[in-house]
Amino acid sequence: MPSKKILIILSDADSFPLKKTSGQDAGKTVAQPSGFFLMELAKPLQKLLDAGHEITFASPKGQEPVPDPTSESLAAFAGNFYERRxxxxxxxxxxxxxxxNRPRTLQSISDEELPSFAGVFIPGGHAPLRDLGDDKEVGRVLRFFHQENKPTAAICHGPYALLSTKQAGDGSFVYKGYKITSWSDAEEKVMETVLGGEVKKVESALRNEGAEMVEGAAEKIGQTTLHRELLTGGNPMAADELGNRFVRMISV
Structure with a gap:
């Protein structure tokens, strides 16, 4: 397979807004530490590299990305120390x-450069809830890939970034009617119980804009959804399948 350029969009955020519903901060919105989810980035990334592709990392502000603390725990890897390492x-x-650690700013990637990329990928973690869903530059990039029918992949909370297309072009949500899988409301409610607060819901936000959300038992165990140029997965268990399918899409 010839080498192709792949754009990976990362969040600049190291936290996301959590509206506390219990404890001494009940009623307040606090900054809950977060970042990219390690395996949701690393597994597809490794597959892209193994296929010989060239990676460009970018984010809205070009700040050093940080991992979600929970994604670095041994529990996230089911105790597999070697996989985490x-x-x-x-x-x-x-x-x-x-x-x-020095991603390009999305603004530095001009409209003239965008055609040089064969695909775009957005990993998960709660951080995209902070900055990717309403960023005009994210929206500009995603609109290009949509218009050109080029492979676009997002996992877990990454699909929240798709909402950014409303901030660019004619202001429409370009994925209206698309079948999309994301971190589900049910999964987020479990997290809310653990964190003692309310979190923005990716599934509901996308459905409210006209996406056809694909959720359920298959999503929980890692099934991915492909509709037109858009490949999505719901949680870390989907990282392997999403990486494999994304590489195949790029090879066409």
Missing amino acids: RENELLERMKRENGF
Whole structure:
């Protein structure tokens, strides 16, 4: 397979808004630590690299991305220390070789440069809730990939970024009518119980804009959804399948 350029859009946020419903901060909105979800980035990234593709990391402000603390726990890897180490080592290598800690600003990627990219991928973690859903530059990039029918992938909370298309162009949500899988409301309600607060719901937000949300038992165990150029998955269990399908889409 010839090498192609892939754009990975990351959040600049290291937290997301959590409206506390219990404890001493009940009624207040606090900044809950977050970032990208390690395996949701690392697994598809490794597959793209194994296929020989060139990666460009970018974010709205070009700030160093941070991992969601929960994604670095051994529990997130079902106790597999070696898998966690491999994925952390991959990102350390990306810092040395690929500017992962210094992503480009999306504004620096001109309309003239966008055609050089074969696909775009947005990993999850709660951080996109903070900054990717209403960013005009994210919307500009996603609208280009949509208009050109180029492979677009997002996982977990990453699909929240699709809402940014309302901030660019004619202001419409370009994925209206698309079948999309994301972190579900049911899964978020479990997190709300753990965190003691209310969180923006990705599934509801996309459905309210006209997306046809694909959720249920299959989503919980890692099934992905492909509709036209858009490939989506709901949680970390989907990272392997999403990476494999995304690589196949790029090879066409």
